[in-house]
Amino acid sequence: MTTHRRVFDAIVVGGGLAGLAAAQRLSGHGRSVALVEKRDRPGGSSALSGGWFALSGTELQRRAGIEDSDELFLADMAATGGGYADETLLRALVAGQADAVAAIEQAAAWTDELKVSAGMSVARAHLVRIRELLAHLEREAVAAGAEIHLGRAARELVTDGSRVVGIATDDDVFVGGSGVVLASGGFSRSRELLDLFVPDQAAAMPYGGAGNTGDGLRMAWMLGAGLADIGHVSGTYGQHADTKDDEHELLTANYLGAILVNAHGERFTDESESYKVLGSAVLGQPGRTAFQIFDSVVRARSRPGVPLSDMERLEELGHLVSAPTIPALARELGIPPDRLERTVARYNEGVSGRREDPFGRTGLVNGVGALVPVATGPFHAYAAVTAMTSTYGGLSVGADGSVKRVDGSHIEGLFAAGEVVGGFHGASYMTGTALTKALVFGFRTADAIAAG
Ligand SMILES: Cc1cc2nc3c(=O)[nH]c(=O)nc-3n(C[C@H](O)[C@H](O)[C@H](O)COP(=O)(O)OP(=O)(O)OC[C@H]3O[C@@H](n4cnc5c(N)ncnc54)[C@H](O)[C@@H]3O)c2cc1C
Structure with a gap:
């Protein structure tokens, strides 16, 4: 040649x-x-x-x-x-x-x-x-x-x-x-x-x-x-397992007020941490998946077309799961309903100041922004994994x-x-x-x- x-x-x-x-x-x-x-x-x-x-x-x-x-x-x-x-x-x-x-x-x-x-x-x-x-x-x-x-x-x-x-x-x-x-x-x-x-x-x-x-x-x-x-x-948390190679599907509803739970319906971390830190934490959870769980107040904070906050696009893709109550949402996700209900109730007690958050969460992201309870239906979930984006x-x-x-x-x-x-x-x-x-x-x- x-x-x-x-x-x-x-x-x-x-x-x-x-x-x-x-x-x-x-x-x-x-x-x-x-x-x-x-x-x-x-x-x-x-x-x-x-x-x-x-x-x-x-x-x-x-x-x-x-x-x-x-x-x-x-x-x-x-x-x-x-x-x-x-x-x-x-x-x-x-x-x-x-x-x-x-x-x-x-x-x-x-x-x-x-x-x-x-x-x-x-x-x-x-x-x-x-x-x-x-x-x-x-x-x-x-x-x-x-x-x-x-x-x-x-x-x-x-x-x-x-x-x-x-x-x-x-x-x-x-x-x-x-x-x-x-x-x-x-x-x-x-x-x-x-x-x-x-x-x-x-x-x-x-x-x-x-x-x-x-x-x-x-x-x-x-x-x-x-x-x-x-x-x-480390990987980045927040992407659906079925994301296509050229589709941007990262969602960080946790920075808007969602909690993260594992397949047992338990929280396991401070959700306001960097999504790289969350990425490592999620790799240690069952099925290497964490569900972003949020209510209609957080759902209303979606920004169509804005990466990391676009829930409309995820809904179009069929990747957002919704139900009128927390137990119904848990059943859709295959999570024990009583556990998820208890996790949400305890989190809400922390938000209202009645108990300290066991993971030290004090804000929406990096300690900034007022927490909101997961309280007003309908409720939503996005199942996401850790992706090696960069x-x-x-x-x-x-x-x-x-x-x-x-x-x-x-x-x-x-x-x-x-x-x-x-x-x-x-x-x-x-x-x-x-x-x-x-x-x-x-x-x-x-x-x-x-x-x-
Ligand atoms: C889904 C996703 C979302 C992200 N969102 C953000 C964000 O919002 N903000 C942010 O700051 N960062 C974000 N990042 C990270 C950021 O996009 C990257 O770190 C950044 O774009 C890297 O730029 P780059 O020019 O170094 O590399 P790239 O843009 O990856 O370009 C490298 C190029 O080099 C080419 N190449 C590789 N090997 C060779 C070779 N041997 N010969 C010739 N060409 C070669 C590749 O094909 C590629 O085209 C995101 C990454 C992903 C995947």
Whole structure:
């Protein structure tokens, strides 16, 4: 087979949010760039995602009267990460927000949806029309001369002996002497890597972009790259077991007031915790399933079309179970009716202040928001499992996205951005920080290459 040699200033591996941001920024800097994407269309997990971005100090927050600051955003991320996240990276993320805001603005991809979600002490999750943002970045990159090669998987990194100078696909070498950006996503679709790093999570339902099999991690390891946060990778709770590959079906009714019960009709955790923490807890329950149980008050908080809160869509799919009373709901679910009735009664006593919550739940999400009783019929249930949507551990990088070796030295010419990178999330996850980091660090790696 003939090997073609194609020469550019820089190469980007992967066409999700991080890769498209890097390609757009590099071409905007006047650099010739090729993006190779293994699937026949770009998008990856980014296109499947809910589209929530964690951002502080935005115009939308100001209009909604939300008091937030970069310091509070930083402190919340550090607390959510349990002290494991790399503070240098978190500072860089917060400092780079302005770039993310500008890109969303240029793509005209804002919505008015703003909410408090996992890991946040104030409403900081901004819903963005993610597919419009991706399309905008791709359009701009191509208009500025970037080449996008679909159906091409990077197989290995090419070096000149001391620095990375390109990548090899099955039949081409793409030379990028100024730098290579790995933006190949995580390894949620690699059973082998999940078994290796987090065997206790391997029972989670595989999800995320079909191409996300950890290729970037493996290629960088070959050159001695270090890893961060990898042991903390965990599944996300809240998806129906019959979810299709391209359907977003996550529901977190617990953050709106629902309780979670197992197949015995018992609660087992503080439902306001991050859905990553809940993911691990649910893997330990019978049938690895937890039912979100709520009443008509919480049902009325549904937001059609808004990921994580859209109950209408779940009803259309036939995945929401409803009944006039709690015992009738329990019978529909195959849960002992007397147990569920007792669990709900005890929970309601906690909400009214007559007893302390045995799991320490004090708010709707992350301790924020007033609890409501499960009291007004009809009652509803959503049976959900833990899905491996994303793997928030990965390559060890510096604040400019340059990949570090196990000993902390930098691999010359190699950069990484997005889910392939570790160090941002530590032990747990704040909603929206994965997309924000993909966008901010896609730009940052491009700036570092252009400046180099
Ligand atoms: C259902 C779901 C909902 C989510 N919701 C949110 C949310 O609301 N907010 C949030 O912050 N995060 C969310 N996430 C996580 C977030 O979407 C991802 O972490 C983020 O999109 C990753 O972006 P990325 O550019 O790094 O990777 P991706 O978007 O996954 O892109 C990686 C690309 O690289 C390609 N690729 C892989 N290997 C190769 C190779 N060898 N050669 C060439 N190309 C390759 C892949 O095919 C893929 O297209 C969600 C994830 C899922 C699955």
